[in-house]
Amino acid sequence: MKETINKLKWIYKKSKPGIVTLTVATIIGSILSAISVYNAMISKSLIDSAINKNLDSVIKWLVIMGSIMLSSILLSTLRSFLSTYSSNKILNELQKEYFSHLAYSEWMELSKFHSAGLMTRITSDTSTINNFICGTIPSIITSIIMLGISFFTLLKIEPNLAIFTIVILPIIGLINKLCSRRLKKFYKDIQDKNIEYTSFVQESLQNLMIVKTFCNEKKTINNLDRIQNQKLKLSLKQSLFTSLTGMLFSIGSSAAYFVVFCWGALSLVKGAITFGTMTALLQLFNKIEYPLSSLMGCYSPIISSLAATERLMEIESLALEKGTNNMNVLISNKPVIKLDNVSFGYKEDVNILKNISCTINPGETIAIVGPSGQGKTTLIRLLLSLIHPENGDIYLKNNNFKELLSKDHRNLISYIPQGNTLFSGTITENLLYGNKDATYEDILKACELSCSLDFINKLDEGFDTKIGEKGLGLSEGQAQRIAIARAFLRTKPILILDEATSALDEKTEVSVLESIKNLEHKPTCIIITHRPKALSICDRILRLDNGYLIEEDRNDIPKLEISLA
Numbered sequence: 001m002k003e004t005i006n007k008l009k010w011i012y013k014k015s016k017p018g019i020v021t022l023t024v025a026t027i028i029g030s031i032l033s034a035i036s037v038y039n040a041m042i043s044k045s046l047i048d049s050a051i052n053k054n055l056d057s058v059i060k061w062l063v064i065m066g067s068i069m070l071s072s073i074l075l076s077t078l079r080s081f082l083s084t085y086s087s088n089k090i091l092n093e094l095q096k097e098y099f100s101h102l103a104y105s106e107w108m109e110l111s112k113f114h115s116a117g118l119m120t121r122i123t124s125d126t127s128t129i130n131n132f133i134c135g136t137i138p139s140i141i142t143s144i145i146m147l148g149i150s151f152f153t154l155l156k157i158e159p160n161l162a163i164f165t166i167v168i169l170p171i172i173g174l175i176n177k178l179c180s181r182r183l184k185k186f187y188k189d190i191q192d193k194n195i196e197y198t199s200f201v202q203e204s205l206q207n208l209m210i211v212k213t214f215c216n217e218k219k220t221i222n223n224l225d226r227i228q229n230q231k232l233k234l235s236l237k238q239s240l241f242t243s244l245t246g247m248l249f250s251i252g253s254s255a256a257y258f259v260v261f262c263w264g265a266l267s268l269v270k271g272a273i274t275f276g277t278m279t280a281l282l283q284l285f286n287k288i289e290y291p292l293s294s295l296m297g298c299y300s301p302i303i304s305s306l307a308a309t310e311r312l313m314e315i316e317s318l319a320l321e322k323g324t325n326n327m328n329v330l331i332s333n334k335p336v337i338k339l340d341n342v343s344f345g346y347k348e349d350v351n352i353l354k355n356i357s358c359t360i361n362p363g364e365t366i367a368i369v370g371p372s373g374q375g376k377t378t379l380i381r382l383l384l385s386l387i388h389p390e391n392g393d394i395y396l397k398n399n400n401f402k403e404l405l406s407k408d409h410r411n412l413i414s415y416i417p418q419g420n421t422l423f424s425g426t427i428t429e430n431l432l433y434g435n436k437d438a439t440y441e442d443i444l445k446a447c448e449l450s451c452s453l454d455f456i457n458k459l460d461e462g463f464d465t466k467i468g469e470k471g472l473g474l475s476e477g478q479a480q481r482i483a484i485a486r487a488f489l490r491t492k493p494i495l496i497l498d499e500a501t502s503a504l505d506e507k508t509e510v511s512v513l514e515s516i517k518n519l520e521h522k523p524t525c526i527i528i529t530h531r532p533k534a535l536s537i538c539d540r541i542l543r544l545d546n547g548y549l550i551e552e553d554r555n556d557i558p559k560l561e562i563s564l565a
């Protein structure tokens with residue numbers, strides 16, 4: 001119970017961006033509910049006046065009824081506008097909040113989730129919460145108001161009938177209580193299956209080329225079919241369960257309606273009530289039954305939003321990256337990078353990097369080599385503060401200043417990761433990603449240095465050529481060269497290339513690497529490479545061996561070149 005209250009408090013907090021308009025919309029909804037009950041009484045008076053042939057009274061009630069109808073239409077329009085505004089405002093804020101939280105979260109924590117799982121949380125779970133705030137809660141409030149007014153009106157004109165209708169309430173409460181646990185489990189299972197489905201589709205589409213070249217189209221479609229069938233079975237089970245409970249409610253309410261009808265008809269025969277009262281009774285009964293069924297329908301969204309709340313709270317619990325609050329001279333100067341006895345492992349007690357100490361001076365070009373899986377990329381992740389040393393420290397030093405490396409220092413680094421990391425858009429848009437203020441001349445120079453100018457000029461639309469997701473439309477080597485130009489344009493004091501020239505031919509690779517030496521801002525350059533030719537342009541070579549970092553003698557480059565080749 002305490003947990004549910006905490007979740008409801010959390011939901012209330014999330015509704016704040018649209019609470020004012022939502023409250024006004026709910027008040028209008030409540031007024032509309034009251035008006036609809038009052039309409040039943042107007043129709044009673046209208047019918048009785050018509051039966052008594054009282055023309056003046058009939059006209060009076062017709063005018064009142066018309067005016068009420070018109071105001072209801074206007075109020076409904078206003079309510080719908082306010083609800084749409086609140087709903088969009090709350091959903092946008094929710095999605096922005098969780099997207100921002102993910103953007104600033106610790107990389108290691110994020111990597112525990114499948115991207116489709118995170119996507120479902122940001123899109124589907126936030127929508128569930130939003131629908132609860134903007135749909136279910138106002139509906140509960142207006143239903144309770146309609147129920148209350150209808151009950152008291154009925155109590156005034158036919159007390160026995162009013163008491164009879166209200167005994168239905170505890171029965172509904174009982175049905176809901178019985179359903180709650182089952183419904184919660186259904187929602188969780190369906191949501192988990194949805195995530196599995198989305199992840200499968202996302203991964204299959206991303207790797208469609210592999211699916212095709214392994215001739216696995218049929219197998220993939222069969223897998224999709226299997227997940228869809230599991231999803232269908234769960235949805236059918238849930239639907240059967242809610243239909244059965246709905247059926248119980250319908251049987252109850254139809255029986256009650258029948259009793260009210262019999263009661264009214266017999267009273268009419270006995271002359272105990274007028275014809276107008278009979279129609280009012282039936283309408284009022286409907287106005288009790290409708291909010292009751294609406295309240296019953298609210299149960300499922302309540303359960304699903306409590307489950308969605310739990311899943312969004314999980315995102316909130318992801319630790320955010322910490323920065324230093326002390327950004328001084330390092331930002332504008334060339335720092336020395338110093339690793340002091342650094343160890344790191346992804347799993348407890350299994351260190352990938354062991355007691356690494358080294359100093360990298362400003363302007364140096366360093367190669368990091370070593371067999372696959374030795375931890376070269378892990379070392380770069382440490383330098384980028386995506387992960388943090390378990391033991392030891394990484395510092396940036398500048399004259400007498402020394403700072404522990406943190407995420408804020410990423411602003412000193414231009415990084416070219418492995419693989420294709422271009423965005424969909426034009427080549428210019430991609431180039432400006434890290435430095436929107438770069439001039440046309442800067443762009444030309446960066447492209448020339450990265451050996452990409454020639455091929456870009458040969459494209460029909462040159463720099464305005466649109467490229468698809470992950471650089472679709474370009475060769476691997478062309479995409480790599482644009483990624484290198486993008487990093488050159490960022491003009492930061494540290495440049496890191498993680499196998500960033502792997503798709504280039506040897507001649508182009510050497511030419512691109514040599515051009516790093518000609519960069520005007522003379523960055524410190526760290527190159528991870530498996531390519532022997534790259535070593536010749538480096539000032540120092542560091543080799544990872546079983547987790548230890550060993551500095552190689554430059555005279556041994558020919559030997560190293562042979563071992564890498």
Ligand SMILES: Nc1ncnc2c1ncn2[C@@H]1O[C@H](COP(=O)(O)OP(=O)(O)OP(=O)(O)O)[C@@H](O)[C@H]1O
Nearest residue numbers: 111346347352370371372373374375376377378379
């Ligand atoms: N996110 C992760 N979680 C757990 N283990 C990881 C993770 N990333 C890498 N590893 C493990 O850490 C080790 C070092 O990986 P890393 O990617 O740093 O090697 P590498 O030297 O860059 O390899 P390659 O030359 O093949 O790119 C590997 O054994 C790998 O399985």
